[in-house]
Amino acid sequence: MSNVVQIENLSKNYGQIRALDDVILAIPEGSIFGYLGPNGAGKTTTMKILVGLLHYTGSVKIFDQEVRYNSVEINKRIGFLPDAEMPKNDSIHRFLSMTGKMNEIFNREKRIQEVLAELGLRKLRNRKIGNLSRGQRQRVGLANALLTDPQLLILDEPNSGLDPVARVRVLSLLKDLAKDGKSIIFSSHIIGEVDKIATDIAIIHRGRIIEQGTRKDLFKRYLSHGKYVLAGKVDREKALALDYVKSCDRDSLGRYIITTPGDIPEEQLLVDLIQKAGSKIKYFSSLEFSLENLFLESINGRLMEGEYA
Amino acid sequence: MRTKSFLYQLQNELWNERIKILILGFLFIFQVLSSIISIFYMEEILKLFGFEFINPAPPTGEAAFLDYFTDQLIFGLLIMSLGTMNIFSGDIENGSICYSLTRPISRTNYSIAKLVARLTALILPFVVASLIGWVYMAMMFEVFPIERLFWSLVILVLLYAYLGTVTSALSTRVSALTAGLGAIALFIVQFSLSAFKPIELLSPFTYAAIWSDFLLGSSIALDEIFLGFALIGWILVPFIISIFSIKTRDL
Numbered sequence: 001m002s003n004v005v006q007i008e009n010l011s012k013n014y015g016q017i018r019a020l021d022d023v024i025l026a027i028p029e030g031s032i033f034g035y036l037g038p039n040g041a042g043k044t045t046t047m048k049i050l051v052g053l054l055h056y057t058g059s060v061k062i063f064d065q066e067v068r069y070n071s072v073e074i075n076k077r078i079g080f081l082p083d084a085e086m087p088k089n090d091s092i093h094r095f096l097s098m099t100g101k102m103n104e105i106f107n108r109e110k111r112i113q114e115v116l117a118e119l120g121l122r123k124l125r126n127r128k129i130g131n132l133s134r135g136q137r138q139r140v141g142l143a144n145a146l147l148t149d150p151q152l153l154i155l156d157e158p159n160s161g162l163d164p165v166a167r168v169r170v171l172s173l174l175k176d177l178a179k180d181g182k183s184i185i186f187s188s189h190i191i192g193e194v195d196k197i198a199t200d201i202a203i204i205h206r207g208r209i210i211e212q213g214t215r216k217d218l219f220k221r222y223l224s225h226g227k228y229v230l231a232g233k234v235d236r237e238k239a240l241a242l243d244y245v246k247s248c249d250r251d252s253l254g255r256y257i258i259t260t261p262g263d264i265p266e267e268q269l270l271v272d273l274i275q276k277a278g279s280k281i282k283y284f285s286s287l288e289f290s291l292e293n294l295f296l297e298s299i300n301g302r303l304m305e306g307e308y309a
Numbered sequence: 310m311r312t313k314s315f316l317y318q319l320q321n322e323l324w325n326e327r328i329k330i331l332i333l334g335f336l337f338i339f340q341v342l343s344s345i346i347s348i349f350y351m352e353e354i355l356k357l358f359g360f361e362f363i364n365p366a367p368p369t370g371e372a373a374f375l376d377y378f379t380d381q382l383i384f385g386l387l388i389m390s391l392g393t394m395n396i397f398s399g400d401i402e403n404g405s406i407c408y409s410l411t412r413p414i415s416r417t418n419y420s421i422a423k424l425v426a427r428l429t430a431l432i433l434p435f436v437v438a439s440l441i442g443w444v445y446m447a448m449m450f451e452v453f454p455i456e457r458l459f460w461s462l463v464i465l466v467l468l469y470a471y472l473g474t475v476t477s478a479l480s481t482r483v484s485a486l487t488a489g490l491g492a493i494a495l496f497i498v499q500f501s502l503s504a505f506k507p508i509e510l511l512s513p514f515t516y517a518a519i520w521s522d523f524l525l526g527s528s529i530a531l532d533e534i535f536l537g538f539a540l541i542g543w544i545l546v547p548f549i550i551s552i553f554s555i556k557t558r559d560l
Contacts, residue, residue: 054560072415075413099412102412
C-alpha cells in the first residue's frame with residue numbers, strides 16, 4: 001500500500017521554541033490515522049503544515065507532491081477541518097457554497113444538501129454561523145471538509161464540542177469514509193475515540209514522534225515484555241536491583257509501571273520480591289494493552305512539572 | 310481556474326463589505342450635503358433660532374464643495390486607518406484565514422482580492438457622495454468645473470488608497486489596534502515632513518499638494534504634474550508589501 005502522506009525530517013520553530021523536531025511519518029493510503037499527543041505537542045502544527053498554512057524545513061509530500069510548492073493543487077484533493085473560527089456573518093449555506101464554487105463542484109446545490117443532511121444541519125442551512133452553538137459550528141466545519149468529496153481528510157479535533165450522539169455519528173461517518181477508500185488523519189484528546197477507529201497511530205510529544213505504527217504493530221511491541229501496574233509506596237532503586245525487574249517508572253497518573261524481561265512464572269512471586277525489597281504494595285495487576293496505557297507509558301517520564309497529558 | 314477563484318474570492322469579500330459600503334455611503338453623503346447646506350442656509354437656520362449671522366464673504370457653492378474636499382483629508386485618514394486596520398489581522402487572529410486559504414486559492418490572489426474589496430468598500434462611497442455633491446452644485450450654479458472635480462477626486466482617491474494600503478500592510482503582521490495607531494502615527498510624521506525641504510519628497514502628502522495646487526487653479530509646471538503621479542508608486546509599495554507579507558508568514 002502506498003503512502004498518501006510522507007513526512008521526512010520535518011522541523012518547525014516558532015522563534016526560539018521548537019514545535020516540531022525532525023518528525024518522520026508515513027501515512028498509508030486508506031488508513032484512519034489517529035494522531036495523539038498532549039496539549040502543545042505539535043499536532044496542530046503538523047496539520048497546518050500539511051495544508052500549506054505554515055512554512056517548514058524538511059520534506060512533506062502529499063500524493064507524491066511537495067506541499068511547499070504545490071499546496072494550492074494539493075488542497076483541491078484535501079478536506080481540512082481546522083481548530084479555528086469560521087466567518088461569523090456567513091450563513092451555513094453561503095459558507096459551503098463558497099467552498100463549492102472555489103472547488104468547482106459539479107451539481108453544487110445537490111452536494112451541499114447531501115452533506116447538510118449527513119451532519120444533521122439541513123434545517124439550519126440559512127442560520128448565521130455566529131448564531132450557532134459550538135457543536136453545530138464544528139459540524140459545519142466537518143460539512144465544509146467533506147463537501148468536495150476529498151481523497152484525504154485532515155481533521156483537527158473533529159469531535160471537540162460535539163454532544164455524545166454527534167460524536168458517535170461522526171466516528172461512524174469516518175469509518176464509512178475509510179471503507180470508501182478515503183484516507184483520514186485526525187487528532188484527538190480523547191484516547192478512547194482514537195482507539196475505536198484508528199488503524200494507524202502516532203504519538204507526538206514535545207515535537208517528536210515517540211510511537212508510530214499500525215494498531216497491530218503497537219500491540220506486538222507493547223506486549224514483548226511483561227508489564228505490570230502497581231500502586232503504593234515503592235522503593236524504586238531496590239526494585240530495579242531485582243532480576244525480574246527491567247524498568248520501574250511512574251506514569252503520569254502516579255502509578256508505577258514495572259517491566260519484566262518476559263512473562264514471569266507467577267505474579268505473586270514478583271509482588272513478594274518487590275515487597276521484600278522494601279516496598280508496600282496496595283494494588284498490583286498485569287497491564288492490559290490499551291491505547292490509553294500505551295499513551296501514558298509513552299510519555300511517561302517526559303512530562304515536565306505542572307504539565308498534563 | 311486561478312482567475313475564477315480570484316473572482317469568487319473578490320465577490321465574497323465585496324459581499325462581506327456591503328454593510329460598510331452602505332454606512333459609509335450615508336455618512337459621506339450626509340457630510341457633503343451638510344457642508345453645502347450649512348454655507349448656503351446657515352443664515353436662515355440661525356435666524357430661525359433668533360441668532361444674527363454675519364458673513365463678510367458672500368457664500369458660494371464652489372467654496373462649500375472645496376471645503377468638503379479639504380475636510381476629507383483628515384476624515385479620510387481616520388476612515389482609512391480604522392477601516393483597514395483589521396483587514397488581515399482580524400482573519401489571522403480568529404483563525405478564519407485557515408478556511409479561506411485551504412480552498413484552492415493562492416495567497417497572492419487572496420491578498421489582492423481582500424485589498425481590492427476593502428479599498429473599494431471604503432473609497433466607493435466617497436466617490437459616489439462627491440458626485441452627488443457635484444450634481445447638487447451643478448443644479449445650483451448651473452455651471453461647475455467638472456475637470457477640477459475629477460482631479461480633486463483622483464487626488465483624494467489616490468491618497469485614500471495610500472492610507473489604506475499602508476494600514477493593510479501593517480495589519481499583516483501586528484494586531485488591528487497596533488496597525489491602526491501605527492498607521493495614523495506614520496501619516497502624521499509624513500504630513501509633517503511635507504513642510505520641510507528636501508525631505509518633503511519622502512512624504513506622499515507633498516505629491517498630493519501638487520495636485521491640490523492644480524485643483525485650486527494655480528498654474529503649475531507640467532513636470533510637477535508628472536511628479537504627482539509618483540503617488541501611485543506610494544500606493545504600490547505597501548500594496549506589494551501586504552501581498553509579500555501574507556505570502557511569507559505562518560498562519
